[in-house]
Amino acid sequence: MPVNGRAHIRIARPSRDLAAAERFWTQGLGLDVLFRKESAAAEAGPGAGYALLMVGWRYAGWHLELARDPHHPVLPGPGEEDLLVIYLDGPVPDDLLARLERHGGRCVPARNPYWDTWGVTVRDPDGYRLVLSTRQWSSAEH
Template sequence: MPISGRSHIRIARPSRDLAAAERFWAGGLGLKVVYRAEGGDAPGEHSLLMLGRPDADWHLELVHEASRPVEPRPTEEDLLVIYLDGDVPDELVGRLVEHGGTRVRSPNPYWNEWGVTVADPDGYRLVLCKRGWSNA
C-alpha cells in the first residue's frame, strides 16, 4: 500500500499575515521554517511558509496570495493536537501568547481536562495535550 505510518503529512491553511503566523508557530511553539517562498502581487502568485521539525513526518504550510487573499475560516473544532505525554509547560503557553496566540477554552471538555488550547493569529486552534498518543 502506498500510504504508511511514515507517509509525510502536510497540513495546509490560508493565512492573513505570514509574519504573524511565523512569530506564533516558530517563535512561540518552536517549529523551524523548512521552506519559504515570497510571491508577488500578480494573480496566482502566492507567498508560502512551511514550518515543522526536521525529525517529523508532518509540516504546516501557510499560504497567502496578496492579489486574492483567502480569509481563514476556522471553527472551534479545527484543531492541531500535539500529544506531549507530560504536563503542558506554563512557559510554553506563555510564549505562545506572547507571540500572538490567544488561550481559549474548548467546547469539548476533553481538551480542557487533558490539555491547553491556544488560537493562532488566524484563529486556528492548537491543543497541547498532556496525554500520550497511545493512551489518548
C-alpha cells in the same frame, strides 16, 4: 510510495498574516521554518503569486503550510473544532504558554471539555486552535 504511516503529511491553511503566523509557530511553539516563498507578481505557472511559509520540526512526519494569495486572498475560516493536537505526554510548560501568548496566541476554552481536561487550547493569529495535550498518544486508546 504507498499511502501508509510512512507518508509525510502536509497540513495546508490560508493565513491572513504570514509574519504573525511565523512568530507564533516558530518563536512561540519552536517549529523551524522549512521553506519560505515570497509573493512575486511576475511569476507564472501553478502556485504563481502565492506567498508560502512551511514550518515544522525537521525530522517530523508532518509540516504545516501557511499560504497567502495577495491577489485573491482566502481568509481563514476555522471553527472551534479545527484542531491541531500535539501530545506532550506530560504537563504543558507554563513558559511555553507564555511564549505562545507573547507571540500572538491566546488561551481559550475548548468547545469539547475533553481538551480542557487533558490539555490547553491556544488560538493562533489566524484563529485556528492548537491543543497541547498532557496525554501520550496511543492508538489503542483513541
